[in-house]
Amino acid sequence: MGKVFFSYNNIISSLGFDSKTVVDKIHHGVSGLKQIQDNAIFPTPFYSSLINPTDLDAAFSLATQKKGYTKLEKMMITSLHDTIGQSGIDVHHNKVGLIISTTKGNIDALDQNNPFLETRSYLHELGRVIKTHFGFKNDAIVVSNACVSGILAIAIAKRYILQNVYDHVFVVGGDLVTEFILSGFNSFQALSEVPCKPYDKDRAGINIGETAASALITKDHTALAKEATEILGEASCNDANHISGPSRTGEGLYRSIQSAMTQANVSHQDIDYISAHGTATMYNDEMEAIAFNRHHLENVPVNSLKGYFGHTLGTSGLIETIIGTHSLCNNTLYPSLGFNALGVSKPINVITQTTKKPLNTFLKTASGFGGCNTAVIFKKINH
Amino acid sequence: MLQNHYNITSFCRIKNNRIILNDQVVFSETGHFSTFIKSAYKTLGVKYPKFFKMDALSKLAFIAADVLLKHENITPEHEENVAIIFSNSASSLETDRTHQTSIQNKANYFPSPAVFVYTLPNICIGEISIKYKLYSENSFFIFDTFNAEHLFTYSNSLLESQKADKVLCGWVEYDGEHYDAFLYLVAKSEGITHQIKDINTLYNK
Numbered sequence: 243m244g245k246v247f248f249s250y251n252n253i254i255s256s257l258g259f260d261s262k263t264v265v266d267k268i269h270h271g272v273s274g275l276k277q278i279q280d281n282a283i284f285p286t287p288f289y290s291s292l293i294n295p296t297d298l299d300a301a302f303s304l305a306t307q308k309k310g311y312t313k314l315e316k317m318m319i320t321s322l323h324d325t326i327g328q329s330g331i332d333v334h335h336n337k338v339g340l341i342i343s344t345t346k347g348n349i350d351a352l353d354q355n356n357p358f359l360e361t362r363s364y365l366h367e368l369g370r371v372i373k374t375h376f377g378f379k380n381d382a383i384v385v386s387n388a389c390v391s392g393i394l395a396i397a398i399a400k401r402y403i404l405q406n407v408y409d410h411v412f413v414v415g416g417d418l419v420t421e422f423i424l425s426g427f428n429s430f431q432a433l434s435e436v437p438c439k440p441y442d443k444d445r446a447g448i449n450i451g452e453t454a455a456s457a458l459i460t461k462d463h464t465a466l467a468k469e470a471t472e473i474l475g476e477a478s479c480n481d482a483n484h485i486s487g488p489s490r491t492g493e494g495l496y497r498s499i500q501s502a503m504t505q506a507n508v509s510h511q512d513i514d515y516i517s518a519h520g521t522a523t524m525y526n527d528e529m530e531a532i533a534f535n536r537h538h539l540e541n542v543p544v545n546s547l548k549g550y551f552g553h554t555l556g557t558s559g560l561i562e563t564i565i566g567t568h569s570l571c572n573n574t575l576y577p578s579l580g581f582n583a584l585g586v587s588k589p590i591n592v593i594t595q596t597t598k599k600p601l602n603t604f605l606k607t608a609s610g611f612g613g614c615n616t617a618v619i620f621k622k623i624n625h
Numbered sequence: 626m627l628q629n630h631y632n633i634t635s636f637c638r639i640k641n642n643r644i645i646l647n648d649q650v651v652f653s654e655t656g657h658f659s660t661f662i663k664s665a666y667k668t669l670g671v672k673y674p675k676f677f678k679m680d681a682l683s684k685l686a687f688i689a690a691d692v693l694l695k696h697e698n699i700t701p702e703h704e705e706n707v708a709i710i711f712s713n714s715a716s717s718l719e720t721d722r723t724h725q726t727s728i729q730n731k732a733n734y735f736p737s738p739a740v741f742v743y744t745l746p747n748i749c750i751g752e753i754s755i756k757y758k759l760y761s762e763n764s765f766f767i768f769d770t771f772n773a774e775h776l777f778t779y780s781n782s783l784l785e786s787q788k789a790d791k792v793l794c795g796w797v798e799y800d801g802e803h804y805d806a807f808l809y810l811v812a813k814s815e816g817i818t819h820q821i822k823d824i825n826t827l828y829n830k
Contacts, residue, residue, distance in 0.1 A: 345745060347716075352725040365716050365767040383775060384767035386716055387747045394764060401782040422721070425728045426741035477788065478762050480709075480754040486742045497760050501788065611742060612751035614763060 244461055246400040248620060249470040251457040251564045252324040254317050255551055256291040259301050260324060261469075265568040268576045269596055273550050275437050275449055283421040284428075289437050290419050291451035291551045293317055308375065312348050312358055315371050317454035318416040325456040326376065328467065331410050333378045339408035340382045342369050343395035343415035344556040347386075350420045372414065380408075386556070389519070389610030390478065391415065392455070393559025393618055397476035399459035409461055415557035416454035423450055423555070430486070432523055438553075440520030440546035440578055441527050441592050443585030448521045451552030455561040463623075469571035471620035474603070475506030481613035488525050488609055492533030495609055498617035499537050506619040508603065510538045513619070515575060515604040517566040520546020521553050522580070526609060531586035539605075545593045549579025559608040559616065570601045570622045631784055632816030636809035636827050637693040639685060644669075646692050648830075658804050662688060673756055678739065679749075680720045681804070686711065686749035686797040687756070689806040693793070694757055697810055701758035707810075708762035708789035709750045710779055715800035716746045716767050749797060762788050771796050771807070773824035780811050780819075796828070 252260055256274035257267040267274070274291035278284075295313065302316045305323035326333060333340075344365060351362040361367060369382030383402075385395045392415045399411035417423075427433050427450060434447035459473070460466075479501065481494035488495075503509065516539060518530050527546075534540060547562050554561060569576060575597040584592065602622050609615045638645040642661050644652040652665045662684045666676055671691055679687060690709075699705055720743040727735045742748060747765040754763065762783055766775060780792040795808035807828050811819050817827070 346721075349721060352718075352721060354729060363718060363721070364714065364769075366714060366769040369767070370769070381768070385764060386745070386767055387764050388745045398764065398779070401786070402778065404786075405778050405782050407778055421728055422725060422744075425734075425736040426724060426738075426744065429736040429738045429741055478764065479760050480751065480763050482754045482758045482760050484755070485748050485751045486738070494760060505786070611745055612747040612763075613754060614747060614751070 244404065245463065246403050246473045247460055247463060247466055247470050248396065248473055248563065248567060249458045249460055249467045250325050250328040252321045253453065253455045253561055253564055254293065254321045255453040256293060257550065259320065261564055261568060265565060268550055268565060269574065271577055271579065271596065273437065273579055275451065275552055283419065284424045288424065288433065289449040292419055293452055312362060314348055314416050314418050315368065318372060318414050319375055321454040321456040322372065322376065322412060322414045325412065325458055329458045333376050336379050337409040338378065339380055339402055339411040340373055340378045341395045341399050341411055341413045342372060342382050342384045343391040343413060343560060344368065345386060345388060345391060345417050346423065349422045350418060388612050388614055389555060390559060390608040390614045390616040391556040392561065393563060393606055393608045393616045394478055395560065396459060396473065396563060397478065397616060397618055400473045400476060403459065403461050411459045412456060413459060413560060414454065414456040415560040417452060417555035417557055419450050419452040434522060437580055438522035438548050439580035440522040440548050441584065441586055441590065442581050443583045445522040445527065445585055447523055449552035451554045453551055453554040453557045453561055455557050455564055457560060457564060466623060469567045470623050471567045471570060472623060474508065474619045474621050475502040476618040477501030477505065478614065478616040481615065483613055485613065486611055488529035490529065492529045492536065494613055494615035495530065495533040495607060496536050498615045499533065499605065499607065502617040502619050508619060512603050513539060513542050513605050514601045515569060516542050516544040517562050517604060517606045518544050518546050519608045520548055520578065522548060528586050531588040531590050534590055535588040540589045541591050543575050543591050543593045545576060545578035559606065563606050566604045566606055567620060570604060573601050574598055631811050631813055631819045633809045633819050633823060634812045634814045634816040635693050635696055637689045639689050639806040640804065644692060646696055651692060679752060680743035682717060682719060682797060682799040683743060683749040683752050685799055685804055685806050687752050689797065689808045690753045690793060693808055693810060699757060704758050706761050706790045707759050708783045708792045709753060709759065710764055710776060710792060710794045711750055711797050712766040712768055712772060712776065713746065713796055713798040714767065714769055715798055717744050719799050720744050771828050773821045773828065777821050777824060784811065
């Protein structure tokens with residue numbers, strides 16, 4: 243079976259508008275989270291990472307002069323513009339695909355005070371807008387599978403390439419911080435009033451953040467990005483347990499990792515680093531620690547990047563994969579921000595400082611509502 | 626194209642106040658969706674109290690899946706590797722609108738976790754997975770109209786890479802007053818050939 247690679251990429255976030263800038267900030271332990279006071283979206287101050295609209299408009303105007311886009315569309319188009327440009331690929335070709343990863347898309351268009359029509363909240367509309375903007379020949383495939391969407395989209399891109407439908411797939415993810423989302427997570431009492439602390443004994447819930455990110459998934463090994471990785475194996479397994487709480491045994495995540503390792507033909511000893519989900523809720527972090535221990539992965543360095551952006555929903559798996567590939571390329575482990583003392587019942591090796599180390603292979607995992615879990619294994623390309 | 630040995634072994638349709646399994650009407654009743662689907666639940670002997678907590682999209686998908694999986698003798702005890710690939714046009718917008726109504730007016734602000742959890746389309750896949758103990762591949766896709774080509778490609782990928790032994794595919798849409806569920810099972814058994822044109826023929830019946 244042919245090889246498939248994760249290549250050129252971009253991140254649009256409060257830490258910067260390209261992957262390298264963002265990774266440099268993470269290298270120095272800089273968080274994009276800050277306290278926000280905005281009564282229009284939440285009645286009390288909250289921690290989040292938001293995209294500054296003025297900065298976004300400036301970056302967007304360099305990409306295009308076209309008008310009439312929502313904030314989310316501008317974020318996603320600005321991101322994809324960079325990734326397409328780096329790749330030099332002609333998106334009008336019939337073997338080039340487009341996959342959109344989002345949980346809620348333009349959900350703010352449902353608000354009566356939003357200037358855009360309610361029809362803009364249909365996710366296929368978001369797909370159509372992005373397809374049309376760039377002139378993709380193929381319709382967008384929109385993946386909306388809760389918090390695993392971003393990493394699942396990468397797996398789906400690989401599968402489409404192996405089915406010979408596409409040679410290249412551009413994946414773009416995005417979600418906004420909205421009143422819709424904050425009020426919902428708050429009704430679950432899942433929001434932390436302080437910067438989130440994944441795996442820490444004092445963790446008190448999640449922060450929600452907004453980012454967009456994009457990447458090229460390709461079978462062409464001749465023109466890859468410096469930080470490109472090979473996608474060795476991937477799987478997505480359901481907990482079959484509860485719609486809003488993870489399995490206490492980590493069953494779906496355990497099975498996802500098992501299936502991905504089998505396909506990748508690697509064992510736990512081959513994994514150099516785990517980029518985990520780590521939302522900083524009690525149940526999620528505990529579940530992950532259990533699943534990793536069941537695979538004897540407790541000594542593998544692990545981080546959650548939620549301390550830098552918060553939980554960015556449909557983008558999180560994609561953005562965290564991008565940072566993981568840079569981590570491999572730079573042979574550097576980045577700290578799991580917010581962590582001080584272990585607060586899960588099973589041992590895991592949480593990264594506390596930026597550390598140089600030879601790295602070849604990493605495991606990316608995510609879990610979400612609906613009992614979904616995804617695991618993907620990436621291996622460095624030796625140029 | 627290579628000979629495809631996977632077939633469509635069963636299909637189920639719920640629309641226009643009727644539930645149809647493999648061309649046979651198994652339930653029909655007039656009235657609004659909420660009374661229709663509750664009546665179907667009772668008449669078909671589903672016996673799963675969590676059903677009453679579900680939103681309309683999950684109820685629709687759950688009953689369609691239950692009718693089909695029972696017919697196929699798929700049971701939680703056997704823990705079969707049945708992947709679920711669903712799609713629609715409106716995602717979870719019907720429940721999204723309910724949640725939005727609960728937060729639109731600051732003087733009358735009542736967001737509920739019981740509603741919010743259903744503001745994701747893949748929750749209905751979770752509901753089916755829980756009842757049938759399906760620890761399997763699952764994903765939800767959004768297209769403006771029914772997309773047989775995508776369901777065909779993605780189910781073939783899961784079957785050929787041995788990620789799944791069977792795939793429950795389809796379209797589950799609930800938007801305003803409109804509802805439509807079309808599910809079919811792809812497996813290595815006797816049935817209708819699994820090709821894009823066959824999927825479209827079944828959908829357009």
